[in-house]
Amino acid sequence: MSAPTLDRPVPDETALQQQFDATIAADHRIEPRDWMPEGYRKGLIRQIAQHAHSEIIGMQPEGDWLLAAPSLRRKAILLAKVQDEAGHGLYLYSAAETLGADRADLTDKLIERKQKYSSIFNYPTLTYADVGVIGWLVDGAAICNQVPLCRSSYGPYARAMIRVCKEESFHQRQGYELLMTMMRGTDAQRAMVQDSVDRWWWPSLMMFGPPDDDSPNSAQSMAWGVKRHTNDELRQRFVDMSVPQAEVLGVTLPDPELALDPETGRYRFGAIDWSEFKQVLAGNGPCNDERIARRRAARDDNAWVTEAATAYADKHAAVSA
Numbered sequence: 001m002s003a004p005t006l007d008r009p010v011p012d013e014t015a016l017q018q019q020f021d022a023t024i025a026a027d028h029r030i031e032p033r034d035w036m037p038e039g040y041r042k043g044l045i046r047q048i049a050q051h052a053h054s055e056i057i058g059m060q061p062e063g064d065w066l067l068a069a070p071s072l073r074r075k076a077i078l079l080a081k082v083q084d085e086a087g088h089g090l091y092l093y094s095a096a097e098t099l100g101a102d103r104a105d106l107t108d109k110l111i112e113r114k115q116k117y118s119s120i121f122n123y124p125t126l127t128y129a130d131v132g133v134i135g136w137l138v139d140g141a142a143i144c145n146q147v148p149l150c151r152s153s154y155g156p157y158a159r160a161m162i163r164v165c166k167e168e169s170f171h172q173r174q175g176y177e178l179l180m181t182m183m184r185g186t187d188a189q190r191a192m193v194q195d196s197v198d199r200w201w202w203p204s205l206m207m208f209g210p211p212d213d214d215s216p217n218s219a220q221s222m223a224w225g226v227k228r229h230t231n232d233e234l235r236q237r238f239v240d241m242s243v244p245q246a247e248v249l250g251v252t253l254p255d256p257e258l259a260l261d262p263e264t265g266r267y268r269f270g271a272i273d274w275s276e277f278k279q280v281l282a283g284n285g286p287c288n289d290e291r292i293a294r295r296r297a298a299r300d301d302n303a304w305v306t307e308a309a310t311a312y313a314d315k316h317a318a319v320s321a
C-alpha cells in the first residue's frame with residue numbers, strides 16, 4: 001500500500017475561472033476564501049474602500065453641528081446618526097480586509113488622496129437645515145445606491161449592506177422629519193430649508209457618478225454582479241422618488257426643466273454640470289482640504305492609542321505563550 005500523499009492536485013486557472021463564472025451566473029455569492037480573478041479583487045477593494053472612506057469623511061459635515069443642535073432631542077438624533085456612519089465605515093473596512101487589504105494602508109491612501117470618497121462630502125453645512133437636507137437627499141441617494149448592493153456578488157459586502165441600509169432608512173426619515181418640522185415653522189425657517197435644497201440638489205444627483213457613457217468601470221462591475229444597475233438608472237430612480245417628496249414638503253427643486261414625462265411616467269431633468277463634479281473630485285471642492293486635514297489629524301493625534309493597544313496585546317500574547 002502506498003503512503004497517502006499530502007499533495008493535492010492544483011486546479012488550473014481555467015477551471016477556477018469557470019467555477020467563478022458559474023457562481024456569478026447562478027447568482028450565488030463569492031466568499032473570501034474562494035478563488036477570484038485579480039481584477040475582481042482589486043475592483044472590489046477600490047469600491048469598498050471608497051465606500052468606507054465616504055462613510056468616515058461623511059461624519060464631518062454633520063458632526064460640525066453636534067455642538068450647535070437646537071435641542072437635546074435633535075442632538076441625540078444627530079449623534080446617533082453620525083455614530084451610525086462610523087459603524088458603516090468599520091463594517092466596510094472589515095469587508096475590504098477579507099480581500100487582503102490592510103485598514104491602516106487604506107487610511108493612508110485616503111489621506112494621501114490616492115483613493116477617493118464621495119464628492120458630496122466636500123460641500124459645507126452652512127445651516128441646521130443642511131442636517132435635514134443631507135438626511136433626506138444624501139442618505140436618500142445612498143439608499144438608492146446601496147439597496148441593490150445587498151445583492152452584490154461578494155458575500156461580505158452584500159451582508160454589510162443589509163444592516164447599513166436599515167440604518168440609512170432611519171437617516172433619511174430623521175432628515176425628512178426635521179425638514180417637515182421646519183416647514184411648519186416661521187418664514188425664516190422655510191427660507192432656510194429652501195436655500196439648503198437649492199445648494200444640495202445638484203450635488204446629490206452627482207452622487208450617482210458620471211453618466212453611463214463616461215463610467216469606465218461600470219460595465220465590468222455589472223458583469224461581475226458587483227453593481228446591479230447603472231449610474232443613470234439609479235439617478236433616475238432617485239429623481240422619481242424625490243420629486244413627490246419635495247411636493248409634500250413644499251419646497252421647489254432648483255431645476256426649471258424638471259417635468260413629468262407622461263409617456264414614461266418618469267421625470268425629465270436638466271443637464272448636470274459635470275465640470276463641477278470633476279473639479280470637486282480633483283480636490284478643488286469647497287472643503288476637500290479641510291476634510292482630509294481633519295482625517296489626518298485624527299490618525300496622527302490618536303496614534304498613541306493604537307500603539308498602546310498594540311503593546312498591551314503583545315504583552316498579553318507573551319504572557320499566555
Ligand SMILES: [Fe+2]
Nearest residue numbers: 055084085088
Ligand atoms: Fe452610512
Ligand SMILES: [Fe+2]
Nearest residue numbers: 085139168171
Ligand atoms: Fe447615512
